[in-house]
Amino acid sequence: GQNIDQPTEMTATxxxxxxxxxxxxxxxxxxxxxxxxxxxxAPTFLSYNVLDGLEEKGRFSSFLSRSKGYSYLLLKxxxxxxxxxxxxxxxxxxxxxxWGAGTKLIxxx
Amino acid sequence: ETGVTQTPRxxxxxxxxxxxxxxxxxxxxxxxxxxxxxxxxxxxxxxxxNFKEQTENNSVPSRFxxxxxxxxxxxxxxxxxxxxxxxxxxxxxxxxxxxxSTAYEQYFGPGTRLTVT
Numbered sequence: 001g002q003n004i005d006q007p008t009e010m011t012a013t014x015x016x017x018x019x020x021x022x023x024x025x026x027x028x029x030x031x032x033x034x035x036x037x038x039x040x041x042a043p044t045f046l047s048y049n050v051l052d053g054l055e056e057k058g059r060f061s062s063f064l065s066r067s068k069g070y071s072y073l074l075l076k077x078x079x080x081x082x083x084x085x086x087x088x089x090x091x092x093x094x095x096x097x098x099w100g101a102g103t104k105l106i107x108x109x
Numbered sequence: 110e111t112g113v114t115q116t117p118r119x120x121x122x123x124x125x126x127x128x129x130x131x132x133x134x135x136x137x138x139x140x141x142x143x144x145x146x147x148x149x150x151x152x153x154x155x156x157x158x159n160f161k162e163q164t165e166n167n168s169v170p171s172r173f174x175x176x177x178x179x180x181x182x183x184x185x186x187x188x189x190x191x192x193x194x195x196x197x198x199x200x201x202x203x204x205x206x207x208x209x210s211t212a213y214e215q216y217f218g219p220g221t222r223l224t225v226t
Binding site: 004033044101102 | 150
């Protein structure tokens with residue numbers, strides 16, 4: 001079967017760095033997405049990785065290792081507004097998006 | 110209006126009611142999606158429309174009936190729902206090349222919080 005694993009919840013301190021991991025087992029791979037979803041709001045697109053390596057976008061970076069079936073989202077200089085759920089999703093060989101259950105990130109002052 | 114809009118934002122309905130959810134996208138996309146989001150579970154893809162044609166139907170019960178009159182509007186008609194259908198229903202849109210494949214990032218609406226009593 002197809003599976004995306006992410007931690008259910010993480011806690012970090014304002015100003016710190018946090019890494020949210022995502023591992024996947026899918027039938028084929030055509031890219032990996034990270035989305036952010038604040039409580040009661042729509043998921044919003046953060047990043048897309050299709051090749052191995054690190055993609056940096058301001059305070060957020062996303063890493064992919066296809067051979068390990070592994071990605072992480074790195075958030076630097078955490079702000080209170082970063083408190084949200086972070087969703088990992090993988091496009092399989094049929095270009096279907098397979099979603100993880102999301103990681104709820106709690107930022108403390 | 111910009112982006113993807115959904116109405117209503119909240120809906121409470123009895124098991125014998127009939128209601129419809131509406132989604133509209135203002136992004137010029139040609140593909141639209143319905144998802145179900147339950148607490149602590151992955152997003153469940155329900156339906157996909159590409160150029161107004163339904164291309165995916167992931168074994169969704171017939172009490173959910175989609176309608177896509179054009180590439181900007183998507184409806185989800187609900188009837189005789191069960192309490193376990195209570196969830197957040199999200200609409201999304203994206204570009205999709207002809208010939209299929211979910212090739213681009215999806216843009217989501219704010220969702221309809223549905224409670225079935």
